[in-house]
Amino acid sequence: MPDAAFDDIARAFDSRATFATFTRTCGRARVGAMMDHAHDLACVRAATDRLLSAVAELDNASLAEPSRLPGWSRGHVLAHLARNADALVNVLQGRPMYTSAEARDADIERDAARSLEVQIADVRESAARFQTAGEAPADWSRTVELRNGITDSASRVPFRRWAEVELHHVDLGIGYELEDLPAEFLEREAAFLVQRFAGHPDIPATRVTDGTRAWTTGREAGSPGITVTGRPADVVGWLAGRRDGVALEVHGGKLPKLPPL
Structure with missing residues (x-):
């Protein structure tokens, strides 16, 4: 197992x-x-x-x-x-x-x-x-x-x-591969996963964007201190625990460590 x-x-x-x-x-x-x-x-x-x-x-x-x-x-x-x-x-x-x-x-x-x-x-x-x-x-x-x-x-x-x-x-x-997933699915799965982590006390307030759409997740804050940017497949891969996030651009701090889903 x-x-x-x-x-x-x-x-x-x-x-x-x-x-x-x-x-x-x-x-x-x-x-x-x-x-x-x-x-x-x-x-x-x-x-x-x-x-x-x-x-x-x-x-x-x-x-x-x-x-x-x-x-x-x-x-x-x-x-x-x-x-x-x-x-x-x-x-x-x-x-x-x-x-x-x-x-x-x-x-x-x-x-x-x-x-x-x-x-x-x-x-x-x-x-x-x-x-x-x-x-x-x-x-x-x-x-x-x-x-x-x-x-x-x-x-x-x-x-x-x-x-x-x-x-x-x-x-x-x-x-x-993740790049082969339908664009609609990638968008909706990203939206779900950032919502799942929203309010999590162990994740700093974070703005996640694929360059077209943007979401916020993690601890509540006046404005997110960290911005994570990447291609849709890389964003979903990181959020879903399928990729380590090395392909993502991170500004304002380190890439947040996400807990298991």
Whole structure:
């Protein structure tokens, strides 16, 4: 299993609290007043298709090789993606996301060593179950419960799944990089992550910008003392714990050390 820091990263995508966000065309964002769950479901489907096409080029031996998450093979990552899809079906249908943290971990470990054919079928079939649950008539303004008592709007669940698929595709280490992520996703993920760290007492007040958009995070202050600037992929990589931030420009102090997600 992964070490604690990277397991926290993987778990965070199961239980994130999100934010008012952006809508319409996958890969090109425009501001909207509320989460567009149908749009995000389409983006999940497209991201899943990309991942499945890439994984189909692998072989059984490569699944046992390490992923970019220490302690997890590529098989662990694929098993996690399949079980997360089913967990989010549980959320949409009013059941607990996971029976327990121990059961979640055991399921991933159990499924990690399966053959490529079985892994692909499981990711595809679990993704289809999630799409079916997401397309069912529902009150998308209702509140749902995720892990650890965290609650959120049902309309935000598809974006959670989109984040799972995109970032764990990168984690597989098979040629899909942060630079390949859709522009809309990078913008929205950056906005989510800076919000997640907002008000954190151990992070100095910081302005984060990709050169086009800017956000503030960390401790509350009259004005941020530190400014972090970088390309969208580098900003998200740093915020999501996928990159060390060396490609970022930092003014007004040192690059803040971010806690595990």
